[in-house]
Amino acid sequence: MPELNGLIHSIEEGMKRIGYLEEAVRGHINTTRYQNDLLKDSDNWNQICSSLDTINDTLYSQLDYLNAEYPSSSGLKYIFTYGLLQALFIQQDAIRHLLEAFGIQFELTDRLKEIRLLRNASIGHPTKNKTKGATYYNYISRMSLSKTGFTLMRSFDQGSNEFIDIEMYSIINDQLKDIESSYKLLSEKLTEADRMHRDKHKDNLLSDIFHSSMSYTISKVAEAIHSPHSGNTTFALSMLNSIQKTYQKFEASLLERGDLSEYTKYDLDEYNHALRKLKDYLNGNELGLTDSDANIYHFYIREKNNHFEKIAKEVDDNYRK
Known part of the structure; x- marks a missing residue:
C-alpha cells in the first residue's frame, strides 16, 4: 500500500x-x-x-x-x-x-x-497480434482484473505460453x-x-514613435477648426500629415513584430478614417461636415491617441520583461 x-x-x-x-x-x-x-x-x-x-x-x-x-x-x-x-x-x-x-x-x-x-496485445489486436515476425493470441485473465492491473496470457509458437503482469x-x-x-x-x-x-526588438521602443509634441500637434488642428483662416488651415493640414506619418510608422512597427492584432488594426483603421475626414474638412472637400462634426472628430483623435500611446507602452513593457 x-x-x-x-x-x-x-x-x-x-x-x-x-x-x-x-x-x-x-x-x-x-x-x-x-x-x-x-x-x-x-x-x-x-x-x-x-x-x-x-x-x-x-x-x-x-x-x-x-x-x-x-x-x-x-x-x-x-x-x-x-x-x-x-x-x-x-x-x-x-x-x-x-x-x-x-x-x-x-x-x-x-x-x-x-x-x-x-x-x-491486450486490447488493440488481441486475437491475432503480429510482433517482430511472431504471431500471438492474447487473453486477459478475467479473474485477475483489478484497478491496479491484470495478467495477460499470450499463446504463440504452437502452444507456447507466457504470462505478463500488467501494472x-x-x-x-x-x-x-x-x-x-x-x-x-x-x-x-x-x-x-x-x-x-x-x-531583437526590445530596444526599438514603440513609445518613441509618439514624439513628445503630439499633444501640441493635435491642438493645432483644433485652432484651424475654430479659426479657419488660410494660415491656420495650412499649418493644421501639415500637422495632420505629421500625425498620419506617426501612425503609419506605428502600424508598420507592430506589423513587423507580429504584434498587430485584429482589434488594434480595426482601431487604427477607424483612426485613419477620422484623420482623412478632418483633412477633407480643412481642404473644403467634405461639404456635408459641420464645425460640430469636425470638433467631434478632433476630440476622437485626441482621446484615441492616448489609447494608442498606452498600447505602445504596454508592448514595450512586455518586451522588457
Missing part, C-alpha cells in the same frame, strides 16, 4: 507539472505575434490545438481512473481497462503530433514502445514522465524563440 500511495502521489504531481507546461505552450501560441504566424497554416494550427486538447483530455481520463471507484461487474471492469489503455495510446500520438507541428522530432522511448505493445499505475506514471519530458523540450524551445524575438 505505501508503494501504491507513492505511485499515486507521483502521478498527481506529474500531472500538475504537465499542466503548467501546457499553460506555457498555450500562452505562447495565443500571443498575437506568434498566433498570427501560426494561423497562416490552418492545418498545422488545428494539429496544434487538437493535440493540446487531446493530451489534456487523456490526463483527465487518467486522473479519473485513479479517483473513481472500480466497478464490481466484469463488463465495466473491461471497459475501465480498455479505456485507460486506449487513452495512453492516444496520448502518445497526441504528444508526437504536437511536437511535429513545431518541427521537433519525437522518438518513442523504450518504455513508451513497451506500453504501446502491451496496449496492442496500470506504473504504466501511467512512467508514461507521464516521458510526456512531461517532451512537453518540457517544447516549452524550452518556445521560450528560447520568444527570448530571441524580444532581444
